[in-house]
Amino acid sequence: MIEAETHLKALMLRGLAGDAGAHRAFLTAVSGNLRAFLRARLRTAPEDAEDLLQETLIAIHTRRDTYDPAYPVTAWIYAIARYRLIDHWRRRQRRGEHIPVEDARELFTASEDEAVDARRDVTKLLAMLPQKQRDSIRLVKLEGVSVKDAAAQIGLSESDVKISTHRGMKTLMRLMAEAET
Amino acid sequence: MKTDDLIDALARDSETPRTGLAPRLAFALIVGLLLATGLLLAFFGMRPDIGAARMMVMMKAGFAALGAGVVLPLLLQLAKPGRAPGWRIAAIGGFVLLCAGVVAAALLGGDPSERFELWMGGAFPWCVVIIPLLATPTAALLGWLVRDLAPTRLTMTGAALGAVSGGIGAMAYAMYCPVDSAAFVATWYAVAIALCAVIGAVAGQKLLRW
Missing domain, CATH: 1.10.1740.10 (RNA polymerase sigma factor, region 2, helix turn helix motif)
Known part of the structure; x- marks a missing residue:
């Protein structure tokens, strides 16, 4: 901005x-x-x-x-x-x-900038994840697609998507905590 | 009309915008004061001893001008979009403290038995009614100016506009006002200006829309 x-x-x-x-x-x-x-x-x-x-x-x-x-x-x-x-x-x-x-x-x-900043931060952090985790989080967490549909779209098994989402989220948490300090 | 066409039309309209703010502001304040004086002469006349009392008249008018002057920066700030008032509110607080100080000093210095008389001026303080009436021409002129600046907080802007107009109205009223007690002026002129601010806040919500 x-x-x-x-x-x-x-x-x-x-x-x-x-x-x-x-x-x-x-x-x-x-x-x-x-x-x-x-x-x-x-x-x-x-x-x-x-x-x-x-x-x-x-x-x-x-x-x-x-x-x-x-x-x-x-x-x-x-x-x-x-x-x-x-x-x-x-x-x-x-x-x-x-x-x-x-x-x-x-x-x-409060401000238009805040929403834009948040969206940009998420995109930036997502880019740091491996492809599999990034796609899983984008579909399941950001776009609200069901695990089953997400698995079909990415071409993974359902449990793979669940695990990728979970691991990716953990990494994101860590990255955000680091970014704050 | 499509938005792109509108942008084209606006971009072609490269004509230099209106005259600057300062001349229009000066016009509003001076003409407002002249009209207020005209109203005063038409309905009330000057005080009979204006020659002998001119020092007092000047001081009261100066006090009223100060009242208008401390609110003017706030009005100009609020009249433009997206500006925080900042220190300009504190300037008004300073003026109120000054008024309180003048009243206290004048009353404590006087004879206790005369205090009420000094404070009330011996009658109903008509200035509280007349000053808002004399403020209306200035308020109308300032409103015409301020709407062009696109104020986004209409209530606050209206209050500031009312107070500035009240100060100008009080300058004219000083030529008629028969009471010269400092405690009276510092109280009731200030109350009259505050009343103008309240009227301005209410009216501004409707009249300042653009």
Whole structure:
């Protein structure tokens, strides 16, 4: 996310200086991030997510002159997106519609970065395991496939998958403990 | 409209954005003060002894300006997306402590039998009602400015906006206010500004949406 911040900020500043190409690249990059952010929070209404994305992009574009380079650009962008999202829910609520719990719960996740970091950490750690263990854990633990189906997919016996998952998990625990110290 | 088309359209719109923040802010504050003064003259008039009392009037207006000034950094911070208030809250706390200190010093220094009179100004403190009324033009002008900055915390922003407007309203009110006791001013002007903050917090939730 730090990389994204540096990259986005550079594009934003060049766009502000009048570089239309940089501004377009900035908006495109932002729309990719925000689409994922909004869709995750509007799982029950994906078409609303696209509308909100466009509203947010317009808000970012028309207010870009008030952005202060001394502050992180990602914080600025997500604050605007979060505001548009809350405003959207408020409008729906006034119309007497209920907000699905699974959508609202997403609002309380502390930061978008945390989820991304966690996902990246798991991927990185998994890459350190032998192929057999990695596949077993990915299917059984991350994708929720049954041991039987996983065995069929990888081409191992069921007990092999169980043992690989178990060993792999133990190794992962050790790696994470090492990473923390 | 497809999002990619929107991005194309936005990228083509390379027109330089509006005038900077500082001139618009100065405009809102100065015009707000002039309108408040106009309202004051139209409905209440100046105090009759304004010539002789000009030092007191200046001091009271200065106090009110200080009240607006300590909240202004917070307002500007909250008005922009994704900013933490930080030290700007402490500046307001400092102002409240200053008010408390002035009241305490003025009352303890005076004759005990006159304390209540010094504190209440001898009548109902009308400034608590009139200052919020005089604050409305500034609040409207600041609201027009702040909405363009995309505030994301509307209640807090509304409170800060109300307090700044209250300070400007109090500057105009100082030309009419007949009570010159320091304990009175430090109490009731501050209460009036706080009331403006409460009104601003409630109104801001609705009126500052963008």
